[in-house]
Amino acid sequence: MARIEPLLPDRTPRPGRRWRDHRQVIDAIAFKYRTGTPWMDLPTHFGSWKDRPQPAAEMGRRRHLGEGLHRPARPGRRRRRPRPGRRGRLHRRPGSPARRRGPSKGAPAGEPDDHALGRSRGGLTNRIHLAADSRCRPLAFVLTPGQTGDAPAFPEVMARLRVPRPVDRPRTTPDVVLTDKAHSSRAIRTPLRQHGIRAVIPQPSDQAANRKRRGSRGGRPPAFDRETYKRRNTVERCINKLKQRRGLATRYDKTATICLAGLHIAAIFIWSAR
Structure with a gap:
């Protein structure tokens, strides 16, 4: 608790109200995302549900949320695996504000107009793009509408990578x-x-066929280390850890800010457990 307390909102109570203990707030948020329970249906021993989304949004707005839990990285030792997007199911509820377009009244700062929701083959969905290290621990998240492709979100995922080191500034290049x-x-x-980053990316068959068809003008095939690529399953296992929380496997949150906060909070528990 002491490691994540600096990331929580100010402890100063609002006039006329008693401040809830940070531990109770964190337990309520963790319970909500583990079970998928609506905010207003939280058990009474967690206190008023109206005081829970605001701390979650405050924590989610901080991109450096997990840096306090990351162990200092030794130069040249950490490997990160940016991951293509995963579509998230949306809780279908008639009249849900998550379906509305345009800015919402009272929406958190930085909230996109579309709330990171879009139409895809599965209907109204969102997409989670993430990066994970070699121990199945998430490093960065990007939330986009369901119709967004994997490649367009790749630069933003890479831009959000920050791994602290004992000295010097955080490392941003794997x-x-x-x-x-x-x-x-x-x-x-x-x-x-x-940037001197080794890319281990398999080449699709259509790209390989097009290169061979062009002959010498097609150039050499990109280098591909098949043995190293076998370790990409750590990203799949990281996604499985996140999907074990019902509140993340299915999106129940109305805004992208709260949904992203849930992903960051899940990352805190994954990092603190290892």
């Missing part, structure tokens, strides 16, 4: 990046190569 075929493009491989 040694190697493992992704799937959706990220096999010149727009992604070139920046990684310019």
Whole structure:
């Protein structure tokens, strides 16, 4: 509790009201996302439900939320695996404010107009893009509408990577990046190569066929380490840990800010358990 207390809102109580203990607030938020219970249906021993979404949103707005829990990284040792998006199911409830377009009255600062909701083959959904390290621990999250592709969100995921070190500023460039075929493009491989990051990305069959068809003008095939790529399953296992929480496996939150806060809070518990 002492490690995450600096990340919580100010302890100063509002006039006329007693301040709830931080531990009770964190327990209520953890219970909500573990069970998928609506905020207003929280058990009474957690206190008033109206005091819970605001701390969750405050924690979610801080991109450096998990930095206090990350163990200092030794230079050259940490590997991160940016992950393509995963579509999240949306709780279908008639008249849900999550379906409304445009800015909402009283929405948190930074809330997108579409609330990170969009139409895809599965209907109205959102998409979670994340990066994980070699121990199945999440490092960064990006929430986009369901119709968003994997590749467009890749630069933003990479921009949010920050791993503290004992000295100097946090590290933002990994040694190697493992992704799937959706990220096999010149727009992604070139920046990684310019920053000295080794890309382990399989090439789709259509790209390989097009290169062979062009002959010598097609150039050499990109390097691919098949043995290293086998360790990309750590990202899948990280996603499985997040999906064990019913409140994240299905999106019940109306705003993207609260939904992103739930992902960050789940990351806190994953990091603190290891």
